[in-house]
Amino acid sequence: xxxxxxxxxxxxxxxxxxxxxxxxxxxxxxxxxxxxxxxxxxxxxxxxxxxxxxxxxxxxxxxxxxxxxxxxxxxxxxxxxxxxxxxxxxxxxxxxxxxxxxxxxxxxxxxxxxxxxxxxxxxxxxxxxxxxxxxxxxxxxxxxxxxxxxxxxxxxxxxxxxxxxxxxxxxxxxxxxxxxxxxxxxxxxxxxxxxxxxxxxxx
Amino acid sequence: xxxxxxxxxxxxxxxxxxxxxxxxxxxxxxxxxxxxxxxxxxxxxxxxxxxxxxxxxxxxxxxxxxxxxxxxxxxxxxxxxxxxxxxxxxxxxxxxxxxxxxxxxxxxxxxxxxxxxxxxxxxxxxxxxxxxxxxxxxxxxxxxxxxxxxxxxxxxxxxxxxxxxxxxxxxxxxxxxxxxxxxxxxxxxxxxxxxxxxxxxxx
DNA sequence: ATATTTTTTAAACACTTGTTTAATAAGTCT
DNA sequence: AGACTTATTAAACAAGTGTTTAAAAAATAT
Numbered sequence: 001x002x003x004x005x006x007x008x009x010x011x012x013x014x015x016x017x018x019x020x021x022x023x024x025x026x027x028x029x030x031x032x033x034x035x036x037x038x039x040x041x042x043x044x045x046x047x048x049x050x051x052x053x054x055x056x057x058x059x060x061x062x063x064x065x066x067x068x069x070x071x072x073x074x075x076x077x078x079x080x081x082x083x084x085x086x087x088x089x090x091x092x093x094x095x096x097x098x099x100x101x102x103x104x105x106x107x108x109x110x111x112x113x114x115x116x117x118x119x120x121x122x123x124x125x126x127x128x129x130x131x132x133x134x135x136x137x138x139x140x141x142x143x144x145x146x147x148x149x150x151x152x153x154x155x156x157x158x159x160x161x162x163x164x165x166x167x168x169x170x171x172x173x174x175x176x177x178x179x180x181x182x183x184x185x186x187x188x189x190x191x192x193x194x195x196x197x198x199x200x201x202x203x
Numbered sequence: 204x205x206x207x208x209x210x211x212x213x214x215x216x217x218x219x220x221x222x223x224x225x226x227x228x229x230x231x232x233x234x235x236x237x238x239x240x241x242x243x244x245x246x247x248x249x250x251x252x253x254x255x256x257x258x259x260x261x262x263x264x265x266x267x268x269x270x271x272x273x274x275x276x277x278x279x280x281x282x283x284x285x286x287x288x289x290x291x292x293x294x295x296x297x298x299x300x301x302x303x304x305x306x307x308x309x310x311x312x313x314x315x316x317x318x319x320x321x322x323x324x325x326x327x328x329x330x331x332x333x334x335x336x337x338x339x340x341x342x343x344x345x346x347x348x349x350x351x352x353x354x355x356x357x358x359x360x361x362x363x364x365x366x367x368x369x370x371x372x373x374x375x376x377x378x379x380x381x382x383x384x385x386x387x388x389x390x391x392x393x394x395x396x397x398x399x400x401x402x403x404x405x406x
Numbered sequence: 407a408t409a410t411t412t413t414t415t416a417a418a419c420a421c422t423t424g425t426t427t428a429a430t431a432a433g434t435c436t
Numbered sequence: 437a438g439a440c441t442t443a444t445t446a447a448a449c450a451a452g453t454g455t456t457t458a459a460a461a462a463a464t465a466t
Contacts, residue, residue, distance in 0.1 A: 109370030157364035167312030
């Protein structure tokens, strides 16, 4: 716990933690105030409203999340290795912030297109030339011809869902946290192998 | 819209619809009352509380959902064809109730093990002998050796996530509802091919 | 028809919600 | 030092929450 933060920082830190785990409707301004060691008036003093605080936080989280992707896209590897590292990094990132997939799906789903345009991550990804790289690899016959939406869906499905389903699987199979985390590492291998095999049939 | 329902039925119908799309915290007793053409007192008259109404509904939904799985498990096909049909049925079911994956993940995650035990679906699935069938297929070398948790995760990840991510993908790629639904059918083919190839390498 | 139970209604309850107010404290500047 | 801005606090606000009450209406039984 960092204790030497400004009041604004303490509020944002607590709010981030709480919003990610409980969502916008799952918590209250007072909970954020208490958890940050402040009070409700201060929350609105620095952020005007619960909604504006939330929008600010969701932007930060999405930005930070996509940065880890962009790093891989810009790197100097072959496409197949980029894919491997991408999956690796995804599991690494999500192990650290397991609630983020749920957060993204639930809360980003409520926002409309204008919100995504403001974040301006589309152009940043465009600049990495990853799409061109995929296109040429598909033209080569090196990579399976599959559209970008499905490619993104395959990757996200297999990386994000296992973290989203954790509470459910734990309850169904009577597993402990540690046990499930352990299993996720095994699952990562399956996912990597399956996706690479499918996307690069002539590897 | 069925109009010739009993009062209790009208409440349950409206509550099911609303709970599935907005979750427990995302709606109010008054919304359920209005939407069902009744009033708040009647909701509590028939269901005692919002919480008990919710538990009753979530049980029904999970039961109905797992029934479609059990039907496939009990059928008379080869394991590989069961897998194909399973994916087919999953996409079919989820096309009809696209909000259910999110509902299950979000709301079932809050419940503890005792709740799942009450539903008693584990034994019902056990009775289909599907697990034994998988075990022998793996012993045969017909199927890849992979544990049941990962098998379940692979299937659910690739079937459920595309429906959960619909609002996000729509916003990112500026797609319309119809266009995304169309794409889901293409994606289903990818998912089927990928999973079958991976799980049955010597097909 | 009368009595009794079940269903429906409108109003109220106690509590929580996000937000604002007005007063006080702390900090900054000349 | 005092004047002025910024930060913090406790209290209040109006609106919304789940739930309950008590009375009326409808249905059922005697």
